[in-house]
Amino acid sequence: MGRTLAEKVYDAHVVRRAEGEPDLLYIDLHLVHEVTSPQAFDGLRMAGRQVRRPDLTIATEDHNVPTTDLLKPIADPVSRTQVETLRKNCSDFGVRLHPMGDDGQGIVHVIGPQLGLTQPGMTVVCGDSHTSTHGAFGALAFGIGTSEVEHVLATQTLPQIQPKTMAVTVDGALPEGVTAKDLILAIIAKIGTGGGQGHIIEYRGEAIRSLSMEGRMTVCNMSIEAGARAGMIAPDETTFAYLEGRPNAPQGADWDQAVEYWTSLRTDDDAAFDKEVVIDAAGLTPFVTWGTNPGQGLPLGESVPDPASIDDPAKRQNAERALEYMGLTAGTPLRDIKVDTVFVGSCTNGRIEDLRAVAGVLEGRRVADGVRMLVVPGSMKVKKQAEEEGLDQVISASGAEWREAGCSMCLAMNPDKLTPGERSASTSNRNFEGRQGPGGRTHLVSPAVAAATAVTGRLAAPADL
Numbered sequence: 001m002g003r004t005l006a007e008k009v010y011d012a013h014v015v016r017r018a019e020g021e022p023d024l025l026y027i028d029l030h031l032v033h034e035v036t037s038p039q040a041f042d043g044l045r046m047a048g049r050q051v052r053r054p055d056l057t058i059a060t061e062d063h064n065v066p067t068t069d070l071l072k073p074i075a076d077p078v079s080r081t082q083v084e085t086l087r088k089n090c091s092d093f094g095v096r097l098h099p100m101g102d103d104g105q106g107i108v109h110v111i112g113p114q115l116g117l118t119q120p121g122m123t124v125v126c127g128d129s130h131t132s133t134h135g136a137f138g139a140l141a142f143g144i145g146t147s148e149v150e151h152v153l154a155t156q157t158l159p160q161i162q163p164k165t166m167a168v169t170v171d172g173a174l175p176e177g178v179t180a181k182d183l184i185l186a187i188i189a190k191i192g193t194g195g196g197q198g199h200i201i202e203y204r205g206e207a208i209r210s211l212s213m214e215g216r217m218t219v220c221n222m223s224i225e226a227g228a229r230a231g232m233i234a235p236d237e238t239t240f241a242y243l244e245g246r247p248n249a250p251q252g253a254d255w256d257q258a259v260e261y262w263t264s265l266r267t268d269d270d271a272a273f274d275k276e277v278v279i280d281a282a283g284l285t286p287f288v289t290w291g292t293n294p295g296q297g298l299p300l301g302e303s304v305p306d307p308a309s310i311d312d313p314a315k316r317q318n319a320e321r322a323l324e325y326m327g328l329t330a331g332t333p334l335r336d337i338k339v340d341t342v343f344v345g346s347c348t349n350g351r352i353e354d355l356r357a358v359a360g361v362l363e364g365r366r367v368a369d370g371v372r373m374l375v376v377p378g379s380m381k382v383k384k385q386a387e388e389e390g391l392d393q394v395i396s397a398s399g400a401e402w403r404e405a406g407c408s409m410c411l412a413m414n415p416d417k418l419t420p421g422e423r424s425a426s427t428s429n430r431n432f433e434g435r436q437g438p439g440g441r442t443h444l445v446s447p448a449v450a451a452a453t454a455v456t457g458r459l460a461a462p463a464d465l
């Protein structure tokens with residue numbers, strides 16, 4: 001019987017398999033950031049071990065870095081210690097690091113692809129749940145815990161129990177104005193935040209094939225929000241065109257050979273998935289969340305749901321609690337929801353295409369009075385490219401703030417935070433209680449919706465302007 005894409009990549013990395021034991025997988029790329037690595041390096045130190053493959057390990061500073069005044073020391077002592085510890089660890093163990101202010105610095109899931117380090121058919125891990133982003137290249141990429149980070153640092157391998165496979169097929173073409181972010185929010189609303197649990201999702205179908213690499217990364221990024229172990233998309237011409245010429249991509253004869261292998265990385269026609277979901281792209285519209293998990297979303301044209309209409313008692317209770325936290329009343333049209341802040345950025349939507357979409361909407365327009373808008377590039381390279389294209393000018397002229405690269409307001413681990421009760425439209429991936437700051441209220445949106453919302457001050461799509 002044929003194999004799925006996920007099975008092909010998985011099988012190619014098993015270095016030891018024994019009855020009743022987890023498989024031992026070889027890891028091709030290990031990404032490291034300041035939050036989940038300190039104990040792992042301490043563990044190595046205590047055991048007197050080295051990093052086995054520093055050449056396959058790369059670190060960046062992203063979660064704790066401020067996005068203004070990079071030349072000043074980090075004011076928050078916890079953040080400063082995290083960043084300083086990463087610097088010491090990388091220097092002690094010979095790991096490449098892109099520190100704050102460096103040209104190559106940025107969010108861990110933005111810099112890997114950008115450097116051409118993330119390639120089809122690889123296994124990629126990081127102590128970070130959104131490692132699923134890299135699956136957009138046909139890599140098997142997933143988040144690991146700190147003790148696993150230590151294992152990979154020491155051995156370049158990882159014990160794994162093989163996940164099941166799931167196909168999410170999106171048939172047809174995405175309608176005008178519907179983006180990758182709308183698509184993934186709609187998928188999660190359909191299958192639920194546990195819908196992918198224990199599975200590697202493969203996204204397939206015409207709508208997926210037509211996405212750019214940036215769009216594919218947005219989709220795979222949020223696989224974890226559907227509970228999946230990873231998300232993958234089979235590599236194709238779009239993938240190869242993105243990778244060709246990047247600093248770490250193969251070159252010359254190696255490139256041709258790589259492309260030949262990468263082309264074989266697709267699910268065989270006679271392969272079977274453990275679970276399958278089919279979605280019709282034609283029915284999709286811009287999508288926003290109203291609640292406190294990424295599955296609590298609806299088309300922008302709808303209204304805040306009434307928990308009383310939900311049959312499942314657990315879901316009803318969740319919805320009641322979410323509305324209370326979010327300060328929303330059932331029946332309110334989503335388009336009537338006023339926001340205080342708009343955040344564009346994160347590993348979900350902090351890439352160049354996202355910034356182009358935002359600038360496209362903001363051009364010749366102003367951010368509404370009383371609304372603050374932060375636009376935070378996912379990496380210093382994205383920032384530079386955006387500036388070369390003049391996007392920063394358009395963004396600043398609209399009244400939005402143009403920042404340095406980092407995780408920023410995606411999570412409250414740096415100075416960019418919501419205050420209690422403050423409401424945001426955010427292009428990030430999590431709307432949990434307090435995610436963007438204690439008491440902060442988050443609506444997950446696409447970059448285009450974020451920009452339109454900034455202009456009107458209420459949840460809106462560009463077509464509303």
Ligand SMILES: CC(C)[C@H](C(=O)O)[C@@H](O)C(=O)O
Nearest residue numbers: 035036063127128129130411
């Ligand atoms: C800090 C890190 C461990 C965390 C993650 O694993 O995802 C963060 O990146 C997040 O998005 O919540």
Ligand code: SF4
Nearest residue numbers: 130346347407410411
């Ligand atoms: S941008 Fe957000 S989701 Fe991505 S790694 Fe940083 S904190 Fe996690």
